[in-house]
Every structure is written in C-alpha cells, then in structure tokens.
Amino acid sequence: MSSEEQKILTTDGIPLEVSLKKAERKNKIKAFLLVAPLLLFLLITYVFPIGDMLMRSVDDKMVTKMLPKTFKAMEQWDGKELPPEEVFEAFYFDYKLLVEEKTFGKLSTQLNYTKNGFKTILKKLQRKMKKFEEGNYKEQIMAVHPRWENVEYWRAIKRRAPAYTSQKYLKGIDMYKNEDGEIVNVPEDRQIHRVLWLRTLEIAFFVTLLCFLMAYPIAHLLATLPMKYSNLLMICVLLPFWTSLLVRTASWMILLQQQGVVNDFFVFIGLVPDDARPEMMFNKTGTYVAMTQILLPFMVLPLYSVMKTISPSLMRAGKSLGGTPFVAFWKVYFPLTIPGIGAGCLLVFILAIGYYITPALVGGASGTLISNQIAFHMKSTLDWSFASAMGLMLLAGVLAIYWVYNKLVGIDNIKLG
C-alpha cells in the first residue's frame, strides 16, 4: 500500500471527479436555465420591492438634503440654549435656496410632522425674508415670530438631521421619540395602532381556529366517503374558489346586514324582536363570518390530502386492540393528521393576518385590520414610508410566527398536499 492518495481514474485516464463534473455540467446548465425565468421574476417582483420598502421605511434624507448648511452648523450646538448666530445664518441661506426653488412647502410639511406649528412660522419667515438685511440673522429671524425664539423648535429641526430614522416604526406601535430622544408611549387616547395589531392577531387566531374546527370533520368525510359522493363534496368545498372574492364578500353583506336575509329569518322564527335586530355586519362578527368562509378551503385541502393517506385499518386496529372509538381517534388518527393541521393552520393564519378586501368591506370600524391601515396610508395620507414600515412589521411578525411554529410543530412535519 502506498501512502500517496490515489485518485480514481476513468478508463481514459481522466480523474473520475473531473469526468463526472463534465458529464453533469450540461444538465446543470439546463436545470438553471429552466428556473431562471422564475428566479428573475421573483427577484424583480419580490426581492426588489421588499428591499425598496425597507429603504423607504427608514429613509429620512429629504430634510437632511434640504438643510445641509444648517445641520452642519448645528453639529457644534449642544441644544440646551438657543443656537448661535452661525446656525441662524446657515438656516437663512438654506431656506432662501428652497424658497427660490419653490420647494420650501415640502420642508414645512416635513417639519410639521416633527412638531406642530412649523407651517405658520415658516410661511411668515418666507414673506418677511425678502426684506432681511445682511448680517445678524439671529435677531432678524427671531423678530419674525416669537416661536423662533423657542429653543424647542430648533431642537425639532436638529432631530431631523440623521438620514435614517426609526420614527415610522415607533409610530407603528404608538411610540415616539420625545424632545430628549427618549422612546415613550403616545398618550393613551391617541393610540390607534396597538389596538389594530392586537385585533389583527386576535381575528387571525380565531378565524384559524374556526376554520380548523369546521374543516376537520369535512376533510375526514371527504377522505372516507366513497368516490362518487366525495367528488361532489369536493366540488362544494372548491366552489368558493370559482366565485370572485368581491362577489362572495358582497353576498355576505346582503345576508348579514340588519335588513338582511339572516336577520329577517331570525325575526321570522321569533329569535329576536323586529326592533332589536343584531348587528352582524360592519363589525367583528361580519369579519369573522366572511373570512372564515373564504379561508375554509385552505384548511380543508391540506387536511384532506393528509387524511387520504391514513389507512382506515389503523382506526380498526386501534379499536380491535381495545381502544374506545375516542381513544382510537385521539391516539391513532389525530396524531397522524398533525402535519395537515400544521399546514392548514399556518396557511390560514398567514393569509388571515394580511387580509385586506374582506375586512375593508364588511369590517366597519371595529372589524378592520392592520392591512386596512396600511392601505389607508398608501392611498389617503400618502405617507408611504409609514405604510412601508407597517408592511415590514407585518412581514416580520409573520416570519416570527413561522419561526415559533417551526419550533412547536416542525416545518418538516407540515404537509401541504
């Protein structure tokens, strides 16, 4: 035996590894070319937008770019008392440039986000600035409006110096950085987002639970019925997929509204008096009912695909070995369906947590979710960076849930079909 490591050669004398790589290369290239379009598509429609969203949610360069000289001069200022003359001078020239470019309106909007009252004093400054004389800008500016003498406003400007900010994220959970740079809660009467987050989690959780409770027997029936009945049942389960989401949601509105079919029926059978019809629409009830119905197939299908593979003789074995029907179900059948339960619950929960159309249409004020808030900021307030921040928080939340889920159930244990 030689101590040298001997390489295995092919019959032609080429090392085996090299020869293997050569033989496989063509297949590898082919495989890559086949997935390349999808890869490109995902990159363009998924990775880039999310990256852009991330940038947008922390981007605060606008003010930084508009007041370059001011922020440079402010670097030396400790923020305890009014800034020195240089800062005023720098601010004057920065602002003058913005006025000439007619972009000063944006600055006033942005600074007003940070502290109320900037709009008025900036407008006044713009009018009075034309008559300013050279030198001693501090006094001239302070003479425009008493607020310019207030150190708070200068501190507010300084807070906008960094190019990146976590402000939008803090706002998303009803917190903000106060004048001293501490992170504090928004006063309770002005908190809106925390309620929405909690409500989103709550609705997603209960919708998942309801879907599970309803889907389990259906899926079992589907898996055990003879073919001719199970096919029909399967069509019934899939039927909602054939109808537009909007139509389905709208029909729930017709059914559940106060003068709707369900309420009419309740009154007819005397369950509720005519003048006290329960409100089942434009609140949480409506959201629960409509979302459960819409997401039900996503629970049924993974459960069905798992149950289909469970041999009926296992339940029989459980019973013949002395287990009561319940024990046989609980110890034998149920554990075998866990992969399906895992897949179904994860699917429904993640879909529910970001659901938009249905809660927007039937949720009313008490049944809207965080996604509706995101849409609101996208369309109405045009605060895209805030919408991006909340979108990312939602994404992070889903990933966190996925992680916890992986720890509890194990992703390998999940079977989607």
Add this chain to the structure above:
Amino acid sequence: MPNNLDFVKFDKVDKSYDGKVLVVKDLNLDIAEGEFITMLGPSGSGKTTCLMMLAGFETPTNGEIYLDKNPISNIPPHKRGIGMVFQNYALFPHMTVYENLAFPLRVRKFQKDEIDKKVDKALSMVSLTGFENRMPGQLSGGQQQRVAVARSLVFDPQLVLMDEPLGALDKNLRESMQYEIKHIHESIGVTVVYVTHDQSEALTMSNRIAVFNDGKVQQLSSPDKLYEEPVNSFVAEFIGENNTFAGQVTNMSKDQCKVKLSDGSEIIANPVSVTSNGDKTTVSLRPERALINTKEKMDNNFKGKIEEVIYHGDHTRVRLDLLGNKEFILKVPNSSANMDIKMGNQINVSWNSHDARALDPK
C-alpha cells in the same frame, strides 16, 4: 386443552351490504377452542366479511355469532377482546415498536412494569428483542409482520384473527412466517381464525380449513381430507391440481359406478355425490394418483398420447391427451424407470377407481 367445541359459533349468519346480494349465505360454523382454522376462498367469496363480522367491524344482517356461548353482535369491537392482524399490518406509524405493543395494554390500564414484561415477552416470541425503539417505517416487511403478530397477542386474547397477513411478503419470507405463526399457535394454544386465498398456506398451517365460495362454506375439514376427499368439484378444483372428466353415470352400484364420457369410453369411479344412473357428473382425479406403465393391478387402464413434457427437477409433468381430455396432467417421479417419456409417445395410464371421485357436474 379444555375442548370447548363451539368456542366461536356462527349461527345462520347472513350478510348483505346493499340489500340485494347476499355476500354470506346461511353460515353455520363452529370453531373449537385452541384450533387453528383457516377460511380459504377466492376473492369475493365472503371469507373476509366473516372475519370482519367476528371482529365487530361489520354487523350480521341476520343470525348471531357467539363467542364462548355469548352473543356478540351488540358488543363493539373494542370490548370483544379479540386480537387481530391486518392485511397491511396496520402498525401505528407514529409510534415505536414498543408503543405499538404497549397500546392494547395501556388502554387496559396495565401497570408500567407489567407492560414492560408483556412487551418483552411478546417481542421475544417473534424474535424481535431489541427492536423496541424502532419506528415501523424502519423495519422490513417481515419484521413489521412479526410486530403485528406480537401486537395482536400481547394482551393475551383468547381469539386472534388474521386477515391475509402474509399477502404482502415475498415467497421465501412467506413460507418461513407460516411456520413461525404455526409454532406460536402451538406454543400458546390461542384460537386462530386465519383468512387467506393461498391454498398452500392454508394446507400447511391449519387444523381445519373452511373453503368458501359464493358466500357459503363448501367444505370444512382437515387439510388432508380436503385434499384427498373433496366433496364437490369446486373444492377439488380449488385445492391442489386436478384432472377432470365430464360424463354421465351409467352403472351405479354401492361403492362404484361407471361413467360414460363424451368420447364414448367408460371409466370406473367412486360415487361421492351421484346417486342414480343418468346423473351428470364431473370425475376428479389427482395427478399423482394416476400411474404410467405400472405393474400394479388397477381397475382403470387406458392409453394416452404425450402432448407436452415439462422438467421440474424432482418430478416431470406430463400433459396427455387421454379419453378426449387434452389437459390431463401426470406427475412422474424422476427415476430411471420412466425414461421413455417423450413427446408423441403412447403410454399406459392406470388408476384406482377409489381415487376417481364422481362429483357434482361443473
């Protein structure tokens, strides 16, 4: 062994699934305690249905089943205390071998140390000691089968049902498992009801065999009797190899009859299910009961032409054209006396009339 002759009793049991066709017709069957009884039959003959009724997964449409003299139709499966081995083992895939075996003991609220003892004993019985922590998926087919057998016996049932348990195994493994199951039965004396469509399995393992066809028990007897003395042509055909002649009874006496065949010749046969002259009949003769060129004196002697010779090692199968039957099979022992077996040769074939059983016509 206390011989309780009707430990299990099927009393006039009928079963229909759709209200139109009877799958099991008027079944009367007594199974003695400690017996190994096999229900043998082609698929669709009702044998599995009988087993399922006994296990409690199907209800008899009519009649009653008694277990140790108690009617059991209204007892749910889990209270019957009957062990069962299923066709595809039905091991619980999410439990280890130990947990599978412990399942029937746990639901019976046994103590932990007692469970351990019983599981150990059952595993050593099927020589699988040391496999406690394996999952069923990690075992070979034969090992899974043995776990299934052990699981059906671990809670000491008085009766064990086996539904084609060896169907999924290959031939060699199947044969060794047959012996293994037979030995287990002999050593612990449990009553076994075994369902199969494999006749050689039934013949090697059973004390008695119930041959099923068309929802009825055609014959219930010991393996040797079943083979040597089939009572009708279905049993004769189904068990082992068989040569048949169709004909009509011409001369009936007490223990012999003459049967006239379609080609005009007459053979002497043993009247089993024919009673009078003119009865149509199928005469059944086992291949090994017919001899060629023999010096023994026999009452049937005919000449036949060799159509085909197939070499089987220890014996040679010969297909003859005999008395108008071109599918007449002979098994010739492989000895030097039979060297002139060649295709096309004419040979003398003889048999005793006692072995030619005149049964019902097909």
